[in-house]
Amino acid sequence: MIEFSVLDQLLAKEEIKLLKARRDRAVDTKDWDLYRSLHADDHVSHNQGFERWETADIMIENVKALLGENRTTVHHSHTPEITFESSTKAKGIWGMEDLIFDTASGELLIHGFGFYHETYENRDGKWLFTSRQLKRTLVRECPETNKA
């Protein structure tokens, strides 16, 4: 199954963790050019509570509409489980927490937890996100309404 050396696999894992780090920073600093550059054109998103977004452009349009204006966001990702199908295809599961605040009032609107299930591909020497599915364990719509 694994077609590449253990050292190459360690390096690929570091590249994928860096990809993830940039994604979380890009969304929270609203660096949409960076955000777009991390995703393959044919990236598919399927996040609980939302319809499928079948391309990277549709995804980023929706993310910007949801989080771009009047919202301050925090996306933190934890303890990855990255496995390789080949030297150019990988899967990852990350624990996650997100917070969405109204920027003007500072009110916490949404506080969520769950797991990102993702796929990555190395295309032309560069690792990119090819799919993302967010499986929630808990979403709190504040104040204090739980939608587990």
Next chain:
Amino acid sequence: MIEFSVLDQLLAKEEIKLLKARRDRAVDTKDWDLYRSLHADDHVSHNQGFERWETADIMIENVKALLGENRTTVHHSHTPEITFESSTKAKGIWGMEDLIFDTASGELLIHGFGFYHETYENRDGKWLFTSRQLKRTLVRECPETNKA
């Protein structure tokens, strides 16, 4: 002290981080078979506020009783310090945060912080947890009661 190559040590560290990632996901998704498979039979737990649990089976029985029914949990672990005593024995310290919610009401019952001090052993080619001690810096029993 370290009896194995730097590359082997990097690979062992990745295996231990993967073990930890699976543990946090197993408890929060209530995948008790996975949870059990990550721990050596003779695993010892000593978490602040609880008596020692001298085997993995006793530990998991207690964890299921505390968190398995009617509770939604979040366990996030951060910035590991992993050191090797030999090629088959390691220690780790992880920053941690946990949240325990009542699933039905969504009420936050406990919000805690601290450090996991753990040991790991490679037995028959597989890294397993052999002990875990949770040292708390803060536990908030909600609402707003602090037990530092």
Next chain:
Amino acid sequence: MIEFSVLDQLLAKEEIKLLKARRDRAVDTKDWDLYRSLHADDHVSHNQGFERWETADIMIENVKALLGENRTTVHHSHTPEITFESSTKAKGIWGMEDLIFDTASGELLIHGFGFYHETYENRDGKWLFTSRQLKRTLVRECPETNKA
């Protein structure tokens, strides 16, 4: 630009992540000797809302004054982006969350989020922090006052 092998770079990255882990643990357990040992003498801090601290000694004096007495703190750092300028100089960006509690009352005083922008140098074979800048995305002065 990178003057050392990919394996050496992986090892250096692990050393820097360990440095960061020790820093977060040192501040939250108030282990000031450990904290000081992680920083170069000429370490420069520039955290939003504070003046520049031009040496490690000035920095630690301020950190102790702010957090050392009567405060329980949590500093968690996430998904590093570490890049090397040479085999002895590196930069890092980390997502971060911090909480500052009044120890006696348990009251949450400050809850913040942002990104640490740091530099590191290997001096005499040991990686040290040489600068730290905290760029905030959000600071909540509790209860419920937002200073984004």
